[in-house]
Amino acid sequence: MGKRKPAFVVVSDDEGTDEPPSSEPLITETKPFLTSQVGDSSLSCSIPTGKCGLPRRQSFTQSSDVQAWVDKYRPREVSDLAVHAKKIAEVREWMVNKLQRCDKPDHCGKVLLLVGPTGCGKTAVISVLMSKFEGAELCEWDPPVPTLWNEHLHHVNTGSEGYYDIPYVSKIQQFTEFLDGVTRYPLLPLPHESQDKGNSTSFLRKTVVEKQKVLLIDDLPIVHGRESILKLCHRLYNFALSVQFPTIVIVTDFLGNEEHGQGISTLTTDIVHTFESAGAKKITFNPITAIAVRKVLNRIMIAEKCTVSPELVSFVAESCGGDIRHAINCLQFLCIGSKSISCSWDPGGDIFLDKSKRKRGTGDNSSVKRKKLSQCKLLEKKCKSSIDCRDSSLSLFHALGKVLHNKRITEADKISGKNSIGFILKEELQRHPLNMEEPETLISQAHTDAASFLCFLHENVLEFVDEEGIEDVSVALTYFSDADCLLKSRKRSSSSFFSVHASDEIDPAHIGEAVAGSVCARGVLFANTHPSKPRWLSIRSPSIRQVDRLMNEKKIENYTKLLGVIQASHTMCTHVVQVAELEPLYKQLAYRKGQSNLTLTSKEIGSDLLFFPSQSLGIFSDMEAMDISNEMHVDDMISSEDEIEEW
Amino acid sequence: MASAASNPTTCSGKDYELPWVEKYRPHKIADIVGNEEAVSRLKVIAKDGNMPNLIFSGPPGTGKTTSILALAHELLGANFKEAVLELNASDDRGIDVVRSKIKMFAQKKVTLPLGRHKIILLDEADSMTSGAQQALRRTMEIYSNTTRFALACNTSAKIIEPIQSRCAIVRFSRLSDRDILDRLLKVVQTENVPYVPEGLEAVVFTADGDMRQALNNLQATYSGFHFVNQDNVFKVCDQPHPLHVINIIRHTVGGNIDDAYAGLKQLYDLGYSASDIITTLFRVVKNYEMPEFVKLEYLKEIGFAHMRIADGVGSILQLSGLLAKLCMARDKAITV
Known part of the structure; x- marks a missing residue:
């Protein structure tokens, strides 16, 4: 009571x-x-x-x-x-x-x-x-x-x-x-x-x-x-x-x-x-759309009378991934800098001041192109951006933009290496000096791990190479595959059965990641000899992430179903068996039941099965539960080939 | 030193040495180096109050904890003791503690000036279990009128999404060598450390953007040898001397494998492990001036060699194979 x-x-x-x-x-x-x-x-x-x-x-x-x-x-x-x-x-x-x-x-x-x-x-x-x-x-x-x-x-x-x-x-x-x-x-x-x-x-x-x-x-x-x-x-x-x-x-x-x-x-x-x-x-509930988030943010901005450029607002709105609370938090933190524009003693404030001025300047000639350009500039301005939204940060986009746009000093002579090294490179391997920070610095400022940096580059590189540069792409992809290889070795060595935290303890792993990052960034920079015309290109987030996410969801869904089957039949089966044999059976059952158009999906049967025993037989004993959880653990660990061999 | 150890009660002035990391920890936000934009915002917060919930994330030794503490001190001043709850990884922070200790503190009444809030500092928040973080979720929201949270972590990805959603994330990146050097110079002057510029350069090299490590290495060198030069620094830190490594690289770039191998053999015979050597190799190559293509190939080869070494094949054979590959990469690039 x-x-x-x-x-x-x-x-x-x-x-x-x-x-x-x-x-x-x-x-x-x-x-x-x-x-x-x-x-x-x-x-x-x-x-x-x-x-x-x-x-x-x-x-x-x-x-x-x-x-x-x-x-x-x-x-x-x-x-x-x-x-x-x-x-x-x-x-x-x-x-x-x-x-x-x-x-x-x-x-x-x-x-x-x-x-x-x-x-x-x-x-x-x-x-x-x-x-x-x-x-x-x-x-x-x-x-x-x-x-x-x-x-x-x-x-x-x-x-x-x-x-x-x-x-x-x-x-x-x-x-x-x-x-x-x-x-x-x-x-x-x-x-x-x-x-x-x-x-x-x-x-x-x-x-x-x-x-x-x-x-x-x-x-x-x-x-x-x-x-x-x-x-x-x-x-x-x-x-x-x-x-x-x-x-x-x-x-x-x-x-x-x-x-x-x-x-x-x-x-x-x-x-x-x-x-x-x-x-x-x-x-x-779905994640809130960027448009709706932007609307809310604009309303708050008006109420607060703060001067953050509209581009920044829409950026926050888009990169928050549908999380409106985080977007508002970000905005508040951003405005902390901008409110002190008047006293502009801090470099952050200066940047904002600069931006708002430019905006007003170009406001009259409202050609789309100009606006887009200024958007590009804005991204560059955010070079040391320290705030970001959950997954995709402004600084990440900035770093990607730099690497992909591949800006070089064209006036200067190509580095022939004569002065410092003492030999001359082949003509096709010579490049103009980079007009940016070292790629390693860029990556460390992007606040992301090499794996996702690689994913992003891989997803977006095609857009940034000109029509003629198909060979360039192949070179870039060679380096990507090398970088991926380096990363995979890190995963394999560190994420063993129980040492989950190993990845951030081993220093060598850190080096491996750093190498992979710089190989992929430098690889793109080197390979891209035909950068496409400077224009506004949006950077997509890698679709491989969505695939991974979907795969995880599907796996979890399958596990629950599998569990139901195990409980119902008291036999052991792996998810290979489940996908190959049980799923078709479910579908057939659904037809048999006379429910056309598959209204009774396998999912429902699965969930029915899941709760069937707990209702009729009472909760099964602890021992069984333990067995099942062990089993699932084993499933987790063994890759599918092994399972086939076992069977 | 010995006298200080024998009677610690008279620990005044020179006899008693604080770790320099603590001694020179900035107490004002204005003194924090690096990460200008983040720090400038913190300054404004310290002035205006109304701190939002914040997550500080970044690699170690970049000033996360320092800025949180400085911010709390500047915001709360004399009220610091009663209005701040600091928990770090050494404290028990399970679900129960979050539900009781943190909640109790959030409910505590402290008289504070307008715009100031009680602050709960959770250092190394990424080591909290996800259950504890979940339990934090509601507390954070319910008491946001009186209590704000500041979390520090190395990777913000380890903070669960609902917590991230309730906070603004402040990213800290590695400090530039320039920043670290400036601070080292200041310390060296106040402590009257005899040094040569190369020595400080070596300290900066070993620190790799980590201020804490830089200060620790400096102090270790000073108390060990009373003089900061390159050799002493590398003796203390026990890393392969980068000068050696630079020589090796220079030989490979010149195509001179014999000399490169001799240098490597020397390093290996000094007792450095293969992973030590490859780590230094990577850092040196990263900053070594050479044509872009050559650098790219070098990095790639070093990466693969590192991969093999991490798999346990840390023999000198791997390293000499690496040297040969580096020379070949160079041969591939030059005009005939």
Whole structure:
């Protein structure tokens, strides 16, 4: 009991932050009260809840100048949202269905699942739309402050009384308890509130009490290992079936890098499958389009009266990869420099000043070409750019541009090497001196690893070589393949079975990467003897990345399906077998079932299979889970050829 | 030195030596060298307040931690002690700690002037587990009114996307040799270190854009030999002397394999491992003046040789094979 309550109290309290500073006093007023109430009833978890009233209230006295822009320009109206209108409509429809026709007893679809990459406005949509519904209130699961394991050990060892008060509870257990509590006692602390209330603002409260609760779960516990993932999924599945009131679950979907990502992305897919099979409605949010991001950024710029060139804004908008929050953060950081233009004592400010002047100068002759040129210049100006957006940085584009455009000093004599070396190069191997920094310096300023630099160069080099330069391309590709070879050796040597962190510890690996980087950059520079005419060429991000990403997603999807098959049939099979034999079988089954047009896709069967045993047989034993996870691990490691041999 | 060790209580002035890295760590943002654009923005933040959540990323020894600390000091001044929570990789930063310690701190009330916020410094944030980072996510958002985060890491890719999304990323790149040299000169003057310019050059070479390493090497050389010249520096740092390596390269560029091999043999007999030698070779070739094509081929061959050495074939045979290939690359390029 005591655990569950604060979780909800914090929630409404948390809602207070999202309100503009001028929000009605109602919410502020409640805080001291909540504090005391919680303080009476519960244990360790209540302390933070009580305290968090303080900074909040302080924030009401703060002027909005000291807020982060992300908070300051948090969307408040539906029109502020940069999310696609269709998605908003979908969410709203769900809310209307659930909130206004709540008397109808339907158990199937009480859960709404929002999936999307980070920063695409999932939470913003919910909070904006919910604020429009008069009769509903948003509650949020807020993980309680845990007992530290060390403290727990200390208490156990010393045998002090405190130990009995604060036992150590695992995260998943806390969450499970919370879910249990929620399903068992559907009406949340509200009636409680109204009874105890009474004294100061009771007449105001009366209206609020009637509000309907919508539960928001954002901070799902993170679990590792097959066993606990399944436990969590099972729990969520039961929860989704039995929950009495509308619930919104937000799942942030991201494919991280090797060491962080894998565990979480499988967890995400598992959770999504769980909810889907329990009849939850799933709405997938896409990354926000660059145009929408730019619109928001421009609005903020006008409100802030800061002078960042429009090119820069659109660059930020395009390179943030659909993450609007990050775009706003970037913009704020960029504007920090530009606001001090007036005093322009810093080199960064000078650059901006310079740019805005030029812009005004060329503003009159608005030929597209000029504009594009100035865009080129702008990129060059950003030579030491230190800020960037998540994946693709401005500085990366700058470095790529330099390498690809291949600017050389043409007036000077070709380097014949006579002066310093003492021999003369063959005519076809001589080049004009480079009109740029050393390629190694460029790469180190690009803030990227050699592998992605190589990918980018490979993707874009064709555009930058003239029609006649087909031989040049072949030379460049030779060097690319060499560089790739150098990189692959690094991967093979460092990413062995368990040493995940080896890559950044070994110094030689660093050298290998540096060599690969300079070979690919210098290779392009050397090979490109017919650079195409100076014009504006956009730099594409390598498609190989998307292929990789898709492949990873597919792999994960296959794993989940495979798992289902293993559970159902209690046989072992690898994913080669799965792809070659089971997939066609699924399709055939789908036809047999009479569902034409493959409406019942293999995916659905897979997910059916996944949950079939857990419903009918109960959760299978731990041993099996261990086996399966081991098996999958092995699958991971063995390449497909090995598997074929095995079979 | 010995006296300082025997009675550390009277550690004043010369007797007690702080590591120079600490002694000369800049305390003001204005004193930070390199990365001008990033630093200039930090200056503005220090003046105006309202620090956004920041991720500092860059290779070691480029001033990330220094600038975070300087920024926090300038922003908070006397309140530094109560308004800053600093956690680095040596602290426990699991999910529990994030959920309790960091959250508690975020909820703490500190009276600060307008526009100033409590700051949580997470140094070496890339060593935090992804679970802990996930747990940080909500805390970061909920308390953004009173608390801001500054994270330092070597590669921002190791910070999970949701955290990256909530921060502005400040990139630090390796310091230029010029910057490091300037700072070394300052230190050398204040410490009255006897030196020759070549010695400092050697220190800069060994540091490879890492200020911390440069200062450490300088101090090590000074306390070991009381004189900073090239030989002493390379003795302390125990790297193949680049002058030797430059000679080898010069011989290969001249097509003189016998002399090149003699130089290599000498280095190898001094006890340097193949990977030591190849590392220095790479650094030297990178900056050696030679025609573009030759340089490209040299780098490529060095890369392949390094690959074999990293696979465990670190014999002198590999290195001499490399020399032969370098000579051949040169022969391929010249006119007959």
